[in-house]
Structures are given as structure tokens and as C-alpha cells.
Amino acid sequence: MSEPKKLAIIATKGSLDWAYPPFILASTAAALGYEVRIFFTFYGLQLLRKNPDLQVTPLGNPGMPMPMGMDKWFPVLGTALPGMQKLMTAMMKKKMRDKGVVDLLELRELTREAGAKLIACQMTVDLFDFDKDDFIADTEIGGAATFLEFAGQADISLFI
């Protein structure tokens, strides 16, 4: 068989909504026979934590549809109210369940099971005082050169 295609992803975001694209693409690519590596850096490291508390925020996010036309009559400042993030996160999670969107932790497990390698960026692990034990099993630690070695031969490289 010919050399498998390769997908390299840098995951930089630590919110619930932005957690999906890297894992959806990585798990699907692995199902298609790709060799996949995701390099988690800065806030993306949250996606590797054993029990992440990922949230969505309407703050500074004018593209986020709000329920009951709230985005029409709600002043922008309202999105900064205490509790708004918790409320929006709860609503987003319910909507996802209703629409058959897979639970993020299940998707992450499927991604791992499919053989995608998950790599935490050494510099930001140190920066935020994370420890390897904070992350799910099989998480590797590596630096920029580690990523580039793989990405240099990858068919697709994405920065998310």
C-alpha cells in the first residue's frame, strides 16, 4: 500500500465551540486512513485536560446566534453580564444534544482510538504550569521542531 496521507493540525483555542473542528477533522481523517497529529498550544491545551470545563461565550462574538432574538435587542454589554457565559454554554450543550452533535469528550476518545497522535506544546505547558498528568493518557509533549518535522511532510496543515 502507498504511503498514507498526513494531516497536521495546530489547535490553539480552548472554548467548547472551537474544540470541535480539530477533533472532527482529525477523527474523520484517521477514518479515511490518514496519519494524524494534533499539536495543542496555548488555550488549545485545555482540550487535552482530563476533565475540561469547556465553555462558549457570546462576548466579542457578534456571529453567535442568540436564543429568542436576544442578539437583536440585547445591548452588547449584556453579553458581559455575570452568568451569561454559563447560560450560553448550557444552551449550546442542549442544542448540540438535540441536533445529534456528538459529545466532545466522546469525540476526543474516538480521535485517540483512531490513532491520531496528540501532542502538547512544551513551551505553553511550562508557561501555564501544566503537568503531563493533567492531560489524558498518551499525550506526548513536543516543541515547534517536532511539529514542523511532521507538518513538513503533511498533505494538509491547519491552524485552528
Place this chain on the structure above:
Amino acid sequence: MAEFDEQVDATGLNCPMPILRAKKALNGLHTGQRLQVIATDPGSVRDFEAFARQTGHALEQSAEDNGTFRFLIRKA
């Protein structure tokens, strides 16, 4: 209705779950065996075509009945 060796019911599941479930089931089949996938995600129609092209498995049937999609895949 065509014969199949195994079935995956991905009803109500959204992208990328129908593909992931199908791939997992195909892993357990032998070459030439058939997998039937039931899905309600309209995006799965194009996705299973792309899945077949990229993996070499044959998409022998793709049918819709009242919002339910049925795919028949023969393992390569």
C-alpha cells in the same frame, strides 16, 4: 432489499459520527462483506461518496426514503 453482513444505525447522529461508526464496523468485516448504514444526516450522502472514493470501499447503494438514508458499502 440488498443483503448485508452488518448494520450500523446512525439515526439522529450528526457529522462526523455516521462515518466514524461505519469505519469502526468495517474494521470488523472481511473483504467483500457488506455493511449497511442507516442515517438521517443529509450531509452523509456526499460524505459516504467521498469516504468510498478515499478508502477504496465500494458504495454499492445510496438511497433515501422520507428523510432516512441507507448506504450499502462493500469492504475492499
